[in-house]
Amino acid sequence: MLLEQLINGVTLGSTYALIALGYTMVYGIIQLINFAHGEIYMFGAFAGLFCVTVLGLPFGIALLGAMAFCMILGMSVERVAYRPLRGRSTRLSPLISAMGVSTFLSTLMVLIRGTNTTRYPEGTMMNATFQILGINISSMQIMILLLSAGLMLALQWIVRRTKIGKAMRACSLDLEAASLMGVNVNRIISVTFALGSALAAAGGVMVGLYYNAVWPYMGTMAGMKAFAAAVLGGIGSIPGAMLGGVLLGVLEIMGVAYLSSSYKDAIAFAVLIIVLIIRPQGLLGQKKSKKV
């Protein structure tokens, strides 16, 4: 029972982690809380649905399609709403701009699809339950766990091993110095948004499939919790976001299972506040000393 709940928690948590990675990467580079990220996740879920129902594509290709669509969406959002503000305003104005984008995108989806909850058609993904060592685990859970692990490893590979990843890390250390070293900062920021959005889209498709529900406001709560996960792990830190996401998912499921389901949405935030009071920089965040 405990192990089963643990698996449920890790499954939920790995989708939080996928969304949280987008928050943390963008934050690491331009110190912006991208409030539109939850909406990109929602668009990802709908794009996947569109690929499956209208275009009739198999699941794997639909997932890739949704990721590609959200890459473009994320990059365009950055181009239209954040880039014109960069470097010439206080830190708050991009934040407000992000909230504007968030309102815009969720309303756009309401206008396209209505507020009703839709679902992926039956048989999009094989759904069988296995018993391994006496624990019930569904094929959907295995898929989510494997896929998110794969995506996170791929991200780690990009960030640690490729030239673009090196440039990203340079930008997150010091944007100005990186641009002096010949890094095309605007391009790197675009790439960061593209990567984060693709991960969010993958999360959206998987959550839509797992909970069998896709609706235009799904991004708000998921976005908030993923942001909480990113902050919990230490915002700006990629392993932190992964750890924070999984931890939050497990705590939430455990809270529902052993405490009360009516406080489900409060658990994540209560944990976050307690952790931040004890460790203000988050679990894996590095303490920055202020320089004058």
Added chain:
Amino acid sequence: MDSIFSQFLDAYTMRIIILIGINLILALGINLVTGMTGQLNMGHAGFMSIGAYTSAICSLNLDTPFLLSLFLGAVTAGAFGFIIGIPILRLDGDYLAMVTIGFCEIVRVFFLNFEPGGKAVGLSGIPQDTTLSFVWLLVLIILFLNYRLNRSRIGRAMFAVKENEIAAEACGIHTSRLKIIAFTVAAFLGGLGGGLYSHYIFYISPQDFSFTKSIELLNMVVLGGMGSLPGTVLGVIILTIAPEVLRVVAEYRLLFYGGLMVILMIFRPNGLLGGVRWYDVKQKWFKMKSKTTKEG
């Protein structure tokens, strides 16, 4: 007093004017923390909901007079602001923003499960005691106090913390005490606004005080110009009336609203009246005037 107003204004206009007043009280609270002291507060709706529920429960169950329930609501919210302010104001910037969001969410979930608050259904039948003259009397008092605060030692210290916390500290300003003062007063104003709101709308539910509400209030301050008193007033007026005017475009309303926010930030990143120095404006205006008289 109110009978005079109701002779000249129809119910719809009265409603908008009262809502502008309530939103102003709420927004002035955010302006104090975010606009003046520079600490991002994204959970104002949480304080608003504490005030709204406390005062509504007092009025409904304890039969306290309107003023007392309003006061109790505001004090409860202020006390919460003080209690959670002490640990969380150690956090800076975006961590603080996240904790205020989290606080607002926790308050919402709490009231969703709170028996005396009617759980998800909310409370209804709250006496409609909030009147136009009363709200605006409060608004004028708070505006005046805020105006005086801007010119006081504490007010200037707040602006100093916003501009540069380290420098402010080096100048001998007790920054954490100042932040807690700002946060507590803001929470008090949030509770006051919430109490007025519940006694005007006479129906409240946890859904009314979600994260979206906090953002809506924050937008008012940012739109007008952070830390600017005339800016906050302007922002509140525009954003309270905007949904009514945009009713013409019906379901596209929020689409426009979101789009306008982005466009506004691109063209006026500091808000409409942010960074406008009234002294300079006055000087320019008077110079122009004196020039014309000379030529004349």
